Amino acid sequence: MRLEIQTKNFSYPVRIGVLEPITHASKVLVVSDSIVAPLHLDTLLSKLQASKIFTHEMPSGEEHKTWEGIESILESAFEANLSRKDLMLALGGGVVSDMVGFASAIYKRGIAFEIVPTTLLAQVDASVGGKTGINNAYGKNLIGAFHPPRAVHIDPQFLKTLPQREFKAGIAEMIKKAVCFNKDYFEWLEKHPLEKHLSEGIYKSVAIKAEVVAKDEREEGLRMGLNYGHTFAHAIEKVGRYSTHLHGEAVAIGIQMANALACYLGLLDNPTQERIKALLKTYGLNLPYKITDFEGFYKDLQMDKKNNQCICFILPKGLGAFVAREDIDKSTLKEALHAWL
Numbered sequence: 001m002r003l004e005i006q007t008k009n010f011s012y013p014v015r016i017g018v019l020e021p022i023t024h025a026s027k028v029l030v031v032s033d034s035i036v037a038p039l040h041l042d043t044l045l046s047k048l049q050a051s052k053i054f055t056h057e058m059p060s061g062e063e064h065k066t067w068e069g070i071e072s073i074l075e076s077a078f079e080a081n082l083s084r085k086d087l088m089l090a091l092g093g094g095v096v097s098d099m100v101g102f103a104s105a106i107y108k109r110g111i112a113f114e115i116v117p118t119t120l121l122a123q124v125d126a127s128v129g130g131k132t133g134i135n136n137a138y139g140k141n142l143i144g145a146f147h148p149p150r151a152v153h154i155d156p157q158f159l160k161t162l163p164q165r166e167f168k169a170g171i172a173e174m175i176k177k178a179v180c181f182n183k184d185y186f187e188w189l190e191k192h193p194l195e196k197h198l199s200e201g202i203y204k205s206v207a208i209k210a211e212v213v214a215k216d217e218r219e220e221g222l223r224m225g226l227n228y229g230h231t232f233a234h235a236i237e238k239v240g241r242y243s244t245h246l247h248g249e250a251v252a253i254g255i256q257m258a259n260a261l262a263c264y265l266g267l268l269d270n271p272t273q274e275r276i277k278a279l280l281k282t283y284g285l286n287l288p289y290k291i292t293d294f295e296g297f298y299k300d301l302q303m304d305k306k307n308n309q310c311i312c313f314i315l316p317k318g319l320g321a322f323v324a325r326e327d328i329d330k331s332t333l334k335e336a337l338h339a340w341l
């Protein structure tokens with residue numbers, strides 16, 4: 001299966017299926033992490049042909065998505081003396097692909113990179129769309145660049161070694177897209193357990209993102225729907241110092257918070273809210289959460305990069321549509337979120 005990501009400014013292929021040979025005329029720097037490399041680097045190298053191949057291994061984990069990590073990748077790129085015609089190749093989850101994307105965006109003012117995503121979250125979301133970046137003390141993904149990959153190679157076989165918790169967290173991003181953009185996909189997900197229909201589920205999810213990114217590359221309208229659940233999720237991740245919740249788990253909680261607010265405002269009815277909850281529950285994503293310090297939580301919501309002064313909430317309007325609302329005051333939000341207080 002193959003999809004083309006096509007926007008005004010760029011176009012690149014996303015291949016889904018058994019990893020095909022990757023050929024590059026000049027040098028390639030493969031970047032992976034300390035968990036993925038021992039599991040999958042050999043498989044990748046056996047499929048890679050280049051004039052010279054270099055490898056860089058970074059420590060695994062979101063806490064390493066930092067400037068130091070970028071400097072270390074750049075150091076390897078300089079050591080290998082990569083030129084503008086060479087390639088960086090990310091083998092790993094969203095942390096690796098976001099970092100390699102950013103490092104390749106700034107190395108010698110930009111060189112090409114490709115992605116072989118190895119988590120479900122990276123296959124259905126992080127590897128598609130051209131956003132790259134790192135975290136800092138002020139929050140997640142606050143430093144970065146739009147830098148599209150040259151190609152994405154999705155092989156569901158890599159997911160066989162992925163821990164169940166990580167696998168389920170990735171499903172939150174699939175449910176997110178279904179609710180905001182595509183009712184048919186939501187109903188398909190209700191009927192098709194992903195354990196049995198994985199490749200098709202991934203394909204459909206990437207196809208939705210491709211369509212959204214094609215229509216709105218720079219997040220000026222439609223693409224904002226991809227942030228459904230994310231304003232809350234980023235605050236949840238920050239409160240937990242990026243260690244209590246996986247990104248997808250925080251998104252699943254954020255989806256439910258957004259739904260509660262949408263219900264409170266009359267945008268979503270109760271039965272639909274219950275349907276979304278039931279689908280999340282199928283994959284163990286109905287996670288409990290408590291907001292212990294609402295004022296602090298509210299400040300973190302304001303800090304999210306998409307928000308200037310007011311907080312922009314992406315709220316579902318039934319299934320398959322959404323609205324962006326910036327007019328929600330603090331007390332309304334507090335009442336809507338009473339179940340978590």
Ligand SMILES: NC(=O)c1ccc[n+]([C@@H]2O[C@H](COP(=O)([O-])OP(=O)(O)OC[C@H]3O[C@@H](n4cnc5c(N)ncnc54)[C@H](O)[C@@H]3O)[C@@H](O)[C@H]2O)c1
Binds near residue numbers: 094125128141158
């Ligand atoms: N750029 C975007 O558009 C975009 C979209 C969504 C998320 N993201 C980013 O993606 C990141 C989350 O990505 P993630 O969930 O893939 O996290 P991750 O990259 O940290 O991977 C999760 C864990 O799984 C391990 N792992 C990866 N592949 C494995 C495999 N096949 N087998 C066993 N273990 C494996 C990793 O070493 C890590 O410990 C966040 O930083 C988020 O901000 C970016």
Ligand SMILES: [Zn+2]
Binds near residue numbers: 125173230247251
């Ligand atoms: Zn996300």
